[in-house]
Amino acid sequence: xxxxxxxxxxxxxxxxxxxxxxxxxxxxxxxxxxxxxxxxxxxxxxxxxxxxxxxxxxxxxxxxxxxxxxxxxxxxxxxxxxxxxxxxxxxxxxxxxxxxxxxxxxxxxxxxxxxxxxxxxxxxxxxxxxxxxxxxxxxxxxxxxxxxxxxxxxxxxxxxxxxxxxxxxxxxxxxxxxxxxxxxxxxxxxxxxxxxxxxxxxxxxxxxxxxxxxxxxxxxxxxxxxxxxxxxxxxxxxxxxxxxxxxxxxxxxxxxxxxxxxxxxxxxxxxxxxxxxxxxxxxxxxxxxxxxxxxxxxxxxxxxxxxxxxxxxxxxxxxxxxxxxxxxxxxxxxxxxxxxxxxxxxxxxxxxxxxxxxxxxxxxxxxxxxxxxxxxxxxxxxxxxxxxxxxxxxxxxxxxxxxxxxxxxxxxxxxx
Numbered sequence: 001x002x003x004x005x006x007x008x009x010x011x012x013x014x015x016x017x018x019x020x021x022x023x024x025x026x027x028x029x030x031x032x033x034x035x036x037x038x039x040x041x042x043x044x045x046x047x048x049x050x051x052x053x054x055x056x057x058x059x060x061x062x063x064x065x066x067x068x069x070x071x072x073x074x075x076x077x078x079x080x081x082x083x084x085x086x087x088x089x090x091x092x093x094x095x096x097x098x099x100x101x102x103x104x105x106x107x108x109x110x111x112x113x114x115x116x117x118x119x120x121x122x123x124x125x126x127x128x129x130x131x132x133x134x135x136x137x138x139x140x141x142x143x144x145x146x147x148x149x150x151x152x153x154x155x156x157x158x159x160x161x162x163x164x165x166x167x168x169x170x171x172x173x174x175x176x177x178x179x180x181x182x183x184x185x186x187x188x189x190x191x192x193x194x195x196x197x198x199x200x201x202x203x204x205x206x207x208x209x210x211x212x213x214x215x216x217x218x219x220x221x222x223x224x225x226x227x228x229x230x231x232x233x234x235x236x237x238x239x240x241x242x243x244x245x246x247x248x249x250x251x252x253x254x255x256x257x258x259x260x261x262x263x264x265x266x267x268x269x270x271x272x273x274x275x276x277x278x279x280x281x282x283x284x285x286x287x288x289x290x291x292x293x294x295x296x297x298x299x300x301x302x303x304x305x306x307x308x309x310x311x312x313x314x315x316x317x318x319x320x321x322x323x324x325x326x327x328x329x330x331x332x333x334x335x336x337x338x339x340x341x342x343x344x345x346x347x348x349x350x351x352x353x354x355x356x357x358x359x360x361x362x363x364x365x366x367x368x369x370x371x372x373x374x375x376x377x378x379x380x381x382x383x384x385x386x387x388x389x390x391x392x393x394x395x396x397x398x399x400x401x402x403x404x405x406x407x408x409x410x411x412x413x414x415x416x
Contacts, residue, residue, distance in 0.1 A: 004319055007031040007064055009081065010072030011039035013095060016308040017070045018043065023298060023309070026316040033061035038411065058084075066090055068319060070122075070312070075181070076172040076376055079104035086117040093315045095122040096183055098333040100376055101383075102341070102368035105334050109359050112330045120315040121333030125153070125184045125246070126191040127307040127314070127326075130259040130270040133293040134250055135192035142276055143252030146193045146232040153184035153238040154221070154245035161214040167404025169395070174215045175375050177387045178204040178222030178239060179347070182340030183333075186224060186236040188248050190336050191328060195228040197335055197356050202343025205239065208393055215399045217387040224343040236339070254278050255286065267292055270305045331360050341374075347389050 004027040008014040011034035021029045032043050033055040040054050055061040062069075062084060068091035071078050079099040082092045098121055099105040112119045125131065137143050157164065157173075165171040179202050190197070203223040210216025221239025228234065246269045249258035255276030259269045270292060277286035298313075299306030317325035328336075335356075342354040357364045373383045375392075386392045 003028045004067045004316060005030045005065060007033070007061060007066040007069045007090075008072060009033050009058065009061065009069055010074075010095075011036070011043050012072070014070060014072035015043075016303055017072060017093075017312055018047070019302070020309045020312045024313060024316055026313075026320050030066060031055060031061055031064040033058060062088055062090075068093060068118075068315075071095055074172050076100040076176070076374075076379075079108045082119065083107060083111045086111050086115045086119070089115075089117075091118040091120075091319055093120045093122055093312060094333070097181070098330070098337050101374040101379065102338075102371040104372075104379075105338070105359060106365045106369050109330055109334065109365070118315075118318060118327070119330045119333075120311075120318065120327040121330070121336070122311050122315075123183050123187040123191070123328055123333070123336060124304045124307040124311045126188045126328065127310040128188075128259075128269055128305040129293040129295045129307075130272045130305070131188040131192070131248055133272045134188075134248065134257045134259070137257055137274065137276075138192050138250060138252065139194075142254065142278075143250060143257055144254030144280075146195060146228065146230060146250065146252055148233050148235075148251040149189040149193075150235045150247070150249045151185035151187075151189050151237070152245045152247045153181075154241045154243075155238075156240045156243050158210075158214060158240065161210075161216070162403050162406035163410055165215065165403065166407050167215070167400045167402070169215065169397075169400050170377075172376065174217060175377075175387060176218050177344045177347075177375055177385070178202075178219040179224055179340040179343040180218070180222075180375075181238055182222070182224055182236055182343070183336040184246075185238045186226065186234060186339055187328075187336040189234050189236075189250060190332065192250060193228070193232070195230055195232065196358060197226045197234075197339050198229050199227045199353050199355050200339045200343045200346060201225040201351055201353050202346035203351060204347050204389060208388065210240065211393040211395055212399075215395050215403055217393050217395065219388055222340075222343065222347075224339045226339045254280060268305060270295065334359055344385065345373075348385065 006027045021027045031053045069085045071094045075097045078094045205220040207220040224236040226234040246262045257274045260271035262268045273290045295306040299309040302309040314325040346354045
């Protein structure tokens with residue numbers, strides 16, 4: 001079978017996808033693009049002997065003969081590049097996030113529909129074995145109709161901030177709002193249940209530590225209280241609390257399933273706990289169990305519990321004709337992302353509830369066409385939003401100079 005020709009845009013985060021292609025018998029990397037010289041040089045050394053072309057600019061990269069492009073670039077810049085790829089005849093695997101404003105979301109949906117290209121959202125947390133087992137239980141009906149769920153993605157990035165922002169005041173991480181990066185916490189429950197979010201209330205922490213220490217203009221953490229189409233509710237929390245927690249819980253009418261905390265006995269988020277009573281107190285005792293679903297052998301050694309490999313392998317299998325391969329399409333991707341944006345709208349409006357549109361319906365898109373509200377000044381123009389409910393914090397230039405110096409020191413130490 002002829003292998004799929006894959007291009008990787010973004011060599012840092014894209015490293016996991018490059019490894020997946022090397023392991024796959026369905027795909028091979030033919031081109032890699034990154035603006036950073038050190039990222040390109042690192043990949044040249046790692047891929048010595050392979051027929052890969054390297055590019056510094058996307059304009060040159062997109063001319064390469066490719067079947068599909070993996071977007072692993074900055075999280076706030078995916079939609080425009082996804083659109084360009086699909087218009088050029090290529091399928092797209094988009095790492096988080098799918099868009100950064102509603103105008104981009106509308107254009108992205110319409111591009112997928114117009115071109116007929118396969119768009120897969122790379123929300124890898126949906127494919128961790130514990131989370132995916134919860135999805136299996138729910139889809140089989142063992143948990144009953146969804147009533148309530150919680151998702152947590154707590155990740156204190158303070159110690160790696162120089163390496164992921166480079167002391168750049170305009171880096172997306174320094175300018176995101178508290179509920180921006182929501183699909184790690186919210187996405188797995190959306191994917192497990194298949195239910196669409198219809199409204200959200202946003203909540204942000206009043207604390208801003210990053211503004212003083214690292215240059216981040218966001219509050220410490222954000223929350224979304226999301227109502228689904230069946231009136232079930234999800235509490236989603238993410239941000240820089242101490243220290244790390246990846247955890248999910250689903251309550252249905254017949255029982256509950258949850259993953260382990262990341263600290264739990266080395267099993268992390270892959271272990272599942274269930275408490276299922278098919279009669280809901282009707283005479284039978286609930287069945288309690290805890291177990292560790294199997295991680296596929298080929299996924300072992302990949303990050304995020306092996307899900308880095310599973311998510312993109314599903315994309316490769318779908319492109320190769322396997323219609324059963326589970327991917328997150330553009331509509332579901334936006335269902336995972338929109339609650340974060342509308343939660344920020346809620347925060348800026350005294351935490352009032354906001355309705356979430358259904359972009360599957362063309363008539364609902366028109367209201368949002370041209371709505372470029374976001375915290376990226378290059379894109380928003382006169383629709384620029386503050387990053388915080390009390391306004392965007394001012395940060396002294398010396399903060400970024402210090403962070404940049406720490407990043408450069410890291411680079412120098414790596415070269416020794």
